[in-house]
Each structure stands twice: as C-alpha cells, then as structure tokens.
Amino acid sequence: MIGKVASRLVIFMLFLFLALPLIVLIATSFTEAGYLSFPPEGFTFKWYLEVLRDTSYLDSFAFSFYLALLATAISIVIGVPTAQILARHDFFGKRLIEMFLSSSLLLPQIVFGVALLQFFSYFVAKPQSFWVLTLGHIVLTLPYIIRTCLASFIGLGKSLEEAGQDLGANRIKTFVFITLPLIKPSVIAGGLFAFAISWINVEVTIFLSASNQMALPVKMFNYVQYNVDPMIAAVSALTIYLAFILIVIIDYFVELENIAAN
Template sequence: MNSDRFLLPAPVEALLWKLGRLLFHGVGLAWQLFMVAPLIIVVVVSFTSASYLMFPPPGYSLDWYREVLSLSWIRSAVTSSLIIATCATLIAVVIGVLASRVLAKRPFRGRGLVEYLVLSPLFLPGVVIGFAIFNVLVMIQVDRVAMPQMIIAHVMITLPFVIRSVWASMAGADISLEEAAQSLGATPAQTFWHVVLKSARPGILAGAILAFTFSFNDVTISIFLTSSRVTTLPVQLVSHIEYNPDPSPAAISTLMIAITLALFVFLARIGGLNAFLER
C-alpha cells in the first residue's frame, strides 16, 4: 500500500488515492462509532439528574445509582441472577470438561453424533427451547418454577460455550505430556487431573467466563421460566423498560457494562478471545 505514490505520479491521482484512503478510514471510524455508541450513551445517561430519558442530560447526578441500589426488586433480581449464573457455570464446566475430553481425544465411533448432540442448543432458536421447557414444566405440573429448574436450563444453554472453548484448548495440547505421565506410572485419573486439566486451564477459565456471562445475560430462556418466586435481572429490565421510560435501567446497565468490561479484560489476558475467532 505504501508503494502507490511512485506508481501513480500524477498529483491528481495521488490526491484521489489519499481521498480514497481517508474515505475508507472515515467509513471504518463511523462503524466503530456505531458499535460503541449505545454503550457510551447508556453510561452518560445514567448520570443524569432528569427523571426521564433525555440526551444530552440537562444536569448530572448520582441519583439514579442511589435509586437502583435501594430498589428491592433489583436487589433480589441481581441476587438470583448471580446465584443462577454461578451454579450454572460450575455445573456446565464439570459436564463440559468431560464432554470436551471425549471430543478432543482420539476419534471413536459416533463422535460426530456426540458433537451434534452437545452443541445442538446452539442450532435451535432460544425462544423455541424456552417455550418447549415451559410446556414440559406445565405438562408435569410444576406450576411454580423455582431456582433449580432455572439453573438446569442455564446449564443447558451455557454448555456449548464451555465445550467449544475447552475443546479448542484440549485439542491444541501436547499429547506427549500425557503419554509421558502414563509411562511414568500415573493412573488415568492422575494423568487427567495433573496433566490434562492443567494444560487446558486457560480454555476452562475462558469457557467459564463466557458461560457466566451468557447465563447472566440470558433473556430468551429465562423469560419463560420466570415466576413470582424467581426472576433474573435482564428479564426484570426488559419489563421495566417496556413500562417505565425512566433512567434507572441506564444505571443498572452501566454497572453491568463495568462488570462485563472487567470480565472481558480478564478473558483477553488469558487469551480467551480466540474462542471468538474459531467458531
């Protein structure tokens, strides 16, 4: 790209090239702005002093943070969301590591089937699975959905993310380490615990972060399982936004963005962004 100037000596053409490159970078910048705009706006609006949604805010205050931290429905929704996401992540990691081990090791009959089965939640529309679970719960007459059902459903939706991440890191691991451990007399269990799990740790950690994030953020499945006893923060936010056009969601959203950013930075540190690159 640097060789263009002497290839096209005519000043007019050189100018056109410069304009073209400027235009390209300008277009790129505009789309970057498109990607960050909603996040930035939410953060700015959360510090408003007005009682309605307006941009730019007429004045700045921390009123809405005080407001959301004192609201009991937010507190209980945050608590149950945290419990659900934490439990679902822990269970999904255990189940996912076992399944990934199977998928990453040598081929066996029916491996393709196992792969399709455990990843199948990715291929079905969330709203279909959500309604399907709801339908079954009604059928077996679980009339008031509580925490366990919610957690099990969240394990199911986060499992594919754990598996893809752990699988990738196990597939890239050096198999000779494992063989060395075994030839030195380690039992399969010891080998698995000390060698396989250790080398797959970044993948497991990345998978856990993704699982926690996607479980905490889920709307589609949770909205069908919400009851008077258990609900999640995103589901509560959806109904709040629908009926009250005030800036309190902005304050909650800003807190969520901050936590997500911390998780994202941690994910990037352990090299987990590759999980996005190889789908």
C-alpha cells in the first residue's frame, strides 16, 4: 500500500515538474500586464487578439503549416514503401541503411542543420530556398514515418498479403486494399509526429530558409531577441495547444492500433 502511494506520488511529481513550465507559460499569456508576469495580473485575451491582428504572425503560421504538411506528405509517400521493403526483405547492408535513415534522430539538430546547409551549398545554386527547406524537413521527418510503419509491417506478417495475391490481386491492389488499411493507424501516428517535428523545428529551418520565408519557430526566435512580452507567450501557448491536440489524436490512433492488433 505504501509502495503504491509512493510510486503514484513520484509519478505525480514528475508530471508536475514537466508540466509546470507549460502551465506558467499558458497562464502568462492571459495576463493584463504589458510584461511577462506570473502569477498573471488579471485575465484577458488581449495578447491572443494581438497575434491575430499581426499579419506577420499569421503569415508565419500559414507558412509553417504548409511546409510541415508538404514535408509530411512526401515523407509518407517515401517512408511507407521504404518501411515495407526493410520489413519484408533481407539484403546486404540493410542494418547500415536503417542506421543511416535514423541518423537525424541521433544528431544534435544544430549540427544537422549546418550539415544540410553545407551539403546543399555544394550541389544547389540557391541553398536557401523553399524547396531546399522542404527537402531538409523531409530528411528530418522521414525517420518518424519509417520507424512507426516498420513496427507495424513486422507485426503484420506476410500471410494476409500472400492470401490477397493468391486470390488474384497484384502487388499494388494488395498494398492499397489490404496492407494500407491495416497499417493506417501507424501511418497517421507517424504522420502526426512528423508534422509536429517539422512545425516546431528551428535549427534546420533557420539555416535553409530564404530571407522572404519566415516559419513560425524562426519568427519566434527572432522576436525574443528584441522583445519579451506576453504576445510571445500567447504565440507559444498556441503552439502548445496544437501539440496537445496532436498528442490526443496520436494517442487515439495508437490505441486504435493496439485494439486492432488484439
């Protein structure tokens, strides 16, 4: 009994330690003061309205959303077949390829951003452009798609796919009508992870963005160098709300996948 209470207390304290900075940030975004203060002085939506009135922030939200959506979509198109090949076939260098595809998860993001900038500087006339930035985000998000889908392919086995082919379906029909519906929760969960990673990334984005491109994380990074007021807290709170929504959706689909597996 004492052990259960102690373990729950430790879990609660750990959760509080992780959540407290976010709670402080969100609370600060509602303050009536013109400076960051906690506890907040009064309660107002003024700073959220200021964000909505600032077209530069709205443009940054739109740009980041489009960039993350495009990078995620391309990563899914590339990552799902790649995960299927890695799960279904054994070949020389397979382990090395898996490690290479996961390298962006291991390297510090600042090092990864510099490396991408150096690479594209050698091979691309304009290393800081939208399509180069998109390629950088694809490299960044692709491992999340591959890792989540790879686990599903390994757990799925080959029997259902082979049964579909025995009944006359070709490889494309088997994938579209049998395999894809079965791994759909993993594709959605991996896509949401990829979208979130692309949305919040600063290091790769700041190195590969052109002067006329201002993703939201870069916009916030530049803003806090000259201004520290509750509006930046409101922008940060909006990104937290988005991340929370994504976590709820991911949790739903992961739970759905577990139910389907059982």
